[in-house]
Amino acid sequence: MISALVNPLRFMAFSRWAAPALGALAAALIVVGIALGAAAPPDYQQGETVRIMFVHVPAAWTAMFAYAALGSASFVFLVFRVALADAAARAAAPLGAGFTLMALITGSLWGRPMWGAWWVWDARLTSVLVLFLLFVGYLALRAAIEEEQRAARAGAILALVGLVNLPVIKFSVDWWNTLHQGESIFRAGGPTIAAVYLWPLFVMGAGFLAAFGALWLVRIRAEVWRRRAAGLALQAAADA
């Protein structure tokens, strides 16, 4: 299916209905997720603040997914020279930065009542912060290079370097954190989480991913149109 979408015309035809469909799916999932999250009982330790998790964790998942999308689109662009893949990479980066920022801000809002601090140098917080900086670096590099083809290729190389580095960054930050402070303060949720919280979390996670997909498609469409407009403007200038 992916290889069929390499053709911009086919992609535009596909995304024309796929983007709104994904958007509707995202809206439905998020509404259900919010309802489930609101119905969940307050946590015996975290109280009402546990509900922040239903936004925070899906945002963090989506942010990581966005970097994976950015990296794989960049790979396809560099190796197979698919112009649409560059549009996809370019479209994914600001969305990824946004979801990363959302994860950081909601995490901070949760940390204030729970840890008594807006920010602590916890392993996850730190690695999400580095992820945000990677997105910012990518956006800055693309913005700084005027010529589009060059910006696209430099951005793709940087995204791949970041993709290779990301697991190492994650590992190093986790390792650093366990050396410096015990895990007792930051209880890992994971499997100890009750089903009543797990369901809204998964529904919201699916909703956020669908929302990312919808916004991504819309942004790729906009990028394709922008390029067409730029091409037409060039042609008009040449004709005049």
Add this chain to the structure above:
Amino acid sequence: MSAAGTLLARELRLVFARGGGPLLALGFFACVAAVLPLAVGPAPGKLALVAQGAAWTALALSMLLGLDRLFEPDLDDGALDLLALGPLPLAFVGAIKCLAQWLVNGAPLALAAPIVEVALGGPPRAAPMMLAAGALGSLAFAFVGGTGAALVVAARRGGLLIAVIVIPLIVPPVIFGGVAIDAYASGQPWAPALALLGAYALAAVALSPLAMGAACRNALG
């Protein structure tokens, strides 16, 4: 003399000619170290707590200093075009440039790191590890930094942009080195951290030339 040897000699001469060799990075390193007590306060106990970390961070930042001169002058005067036509692949050219960067900036900074650490009031017994981590870490910083420099060269005058791109990427070596120094100073097992730092540096030496070569071709293309 082989092509690689000639290129290395040229790069070494250029680093000296363009920026005064190691003096610029060393001067920056010393300035950061001198400003730190002004910001933190002169109390020895307080300074000693951050001395190792501050010296290590300052070393990492000092390694970023010459990066904007790594590829850009060669692109401006056409030398990069000639190098691209020459017998060495561009990836190898990039690696030689980073090696020169390490020899001229990294090694002196590694030698200066223990002095800075002790001057800030850190424990003298951490000094050997400052040297070892400085030498290995600056190798990683030089090669990852070179990748950033090669990417930014397509954006004319990208100076500070290199730092924005490179700093998130050098998080792992900064952590490994910082932990190694801390563990060594406090008598804990330091070998794993130093081994990880070495592994990262070697991986950077092996892999980042590929990205540098692609980035240079892109800038020339």
